[in-house]
Amino acid sequence: MTHTTLSTAQRDRAAGVLLGLACGDALGAGYEFGAPLPDHTPVRMQGGGGFGWAPGEWTDDTSMAIPLARAAAAGLDLRDETVLDGIVAQWVDWAKTAPDVGVQLRAVLSRTEPTASAVRQVAKAHHDRHGRSAGNGSLMRTAPVALAYLHDPAALAEAARLVSSLTHYEADAGDACVLWCLAIRHAVLEGELDLRIGLPALPADRRALWEGRFAVAETSRPADFARNGWVVEALQGAWSAIVTTPATDATHLRLALDAAVRGGRDTDTVAAIAGGLLGARWGASAVPAEWRRIVHGWPGLTAADLLRLGSSATPDLAHAQAESVDYAYLGDVSTLVRHPHDDGVWLGAAGALDALSAEIDAVVSLCRVGTKQVPTRIRHRVEVRLIDDDDPAKNPNLDVVLLDTVQVVAALRAEGHTVLLHCAQAQSRTPSVAALYAAVHRGVPIDRALAEVIAALPAAAPKRFLRDAVVRLAEANTDSPHQGPNTEGARA
The missing domain is CATH 3.90.190.10 (Protein tyrosine phosphatase superfamily)
Known part of the structure; x- marks a missing residue:
């Protein structure tokens, strides 16, 4: 695959994508299923919650993103069915022992052989049976897909929708992943937050629908999106937290993630979604050290591992995996x-x-x-x-x-x-x-x-x-x- 050579600041922003996702996830883990919190309530990476997370431990959001990030770091094409087979196999293995797997994801991953085509068929059957399949489980993991295609927005849009469709058949889920991934790409390359940059990549008859959804998010608070288990309101809640938090400097990353968590309910996922885009905008250097010290999770990774994994998705950082740097x-x-x-x-x-x-x-x-x-x-x-x-x-x-x-x-x-x-x-x-x-x-x-x-x-x-x-x-x-x-x- 062809790759984009990044500047120093762009490298920092690329490295911030996975780290931001994981820190948002771990920050929200202790508040999941809770009611919205009042403005200015302190938010801490405290762990706990319904699944007894350790302080700093990420949940299913980041765990499902790890195989995607590893594939991107290896320079693999996420549109290749063989590559997707490998990712699905890792998801299925993870889901056997994971304490927190979404209802829709568990239904899809536990009922078939671990291949992309088989999981895709089960996802469609699930959609046909229930009449909907637009949970937030594909959007929560999508951020690393953007790192694999910084050089090619068209390929990125294709890959984002394809990876989403492995487990989520409904168009809203695919649209959301395309929009968020293209916004992450734009933030890494340009240092700007622009969710509308991806609208031209959607089918023409769906662009006005999403424009209206953006407008609602920008005039609402995260707490207003009570159904944030639905991919649309999860995206709106994340975008609302980002755009309604003053962005004077890199402290915006922390303040916006705090706001996402205060929105309540599916706090880990909304904050994880927001964290991927905020990390892309502000960079790994904006992620508070107190979070980097303790963030960790499946499969035994730490913040340092995430930094190297995110950086390795851009091959001009070949030194990222060196065991020692000789000075x-x-x-x-x-x-x-x-x-x-x-x-x-x-x-x-x-x-x-x-x-x-x-x-x-x-x-x-x-x-x-x-x-x-x-x-x-x-x-x-x-x-x-x-x-x-x-x-x-x-x-x-x-x-x-x-x-x-x-x-x-x-x-x-x-x-x-x-x-x-x-x-x-x-x-x-x-x-x-x-x-x-x-x-x-x-x-x-x-x-x-x-x-x-x-x-x-x-x-x-x-x-x-x-x-x-x-x-x-x-x-x-x-x-x-x-x-x-x-x-x-x-x-x-």
Whole structure:
């Protein structure tokens, strides 16, 4: 298959699709079947719910998306019947032990041999028997299909409808998957939210119908869609949460997912649907680290696995599955020192991962690391997308990422963990984030924090864009004003 070469920001957005879906799913899991919540009610990734989910555990929405994402990552054509056979076989095997499988999906997946043609026939029979088959179960899993066809919108529309029809015969379900997948593709490539971009891909006699449905969603609240087990109202609820939540910056992703969950009833599915599109718009870097720390699910995957799986759907990221990233070409990458303002935080370069002291039990990586680079004993690990490049396009969510990162370091410390904060060389990213942490969470004036962190690190020389950002953010989030260009003890 032909593929599209993506920019750095587009890669982040592509990687955000699967992660956003899973986090929306896990966020909503604990609220499923509940009534709508009042505006501004706090929403947490708490687990629980009717199936006793663990905090951060995703449900059937993401589990069914995983085989599709794996096929996309392998460069397979989802219109190929043999490929679909393999996906269906994985679904059928998963459904045998899954605690939560939708009524329509279970009816289809449990009554036939595990092939695409057989499941498709059962889906049609189910539709003929009940007169309807437009549950939300095909839309909830559809986001990865978009990643397989970023280069070809026509093929994407065809594949989205074909994959939907495996289990959902009714036209509304296929239409919804086409519309959502084309919106995800557009968001990844253009950084815009536009659900109408897919209308021309629908049959002409169905476009006005969907335009009217969009208009209703845009003038309603998620809670207004009480029948969100139906694919139409699930899509409307997700779109309503997205468009009625102010989108001033990347915090839109979290706020819109909160709104989707507050809509009530099928909360995990509506939030999963919204999460795929929000991840495509804002990127993996917009997904809160507190969610990335704990999100997990079938078949034993974590946020780091989802990031690599989503990234691998675009083959120009061939390094995504490397076991280790060698930074030796940068020179000495063995730096490891204590944070001058918190003995429970260590600051280092990537080489420090090879010789961690026993007291370090959490790692926050500010650079790319391999799948086996962080020691397996480290249960608490967070990978942060922070590019050491002063081109603003490389870090579109810079302020959100920086504040989110220091917040997760503070949260790990509050839990009693000893944290390694590292980048490739401990030169620019590590001292910048370490200084912002000291200013926001340790009460150290930002000028002093920068000077003393830089003095502690042998190669420290933060780039100007990061210096400016941490000073600006420290001023906005503390009571200590910046004192001007004080570089006491610092190297330029």
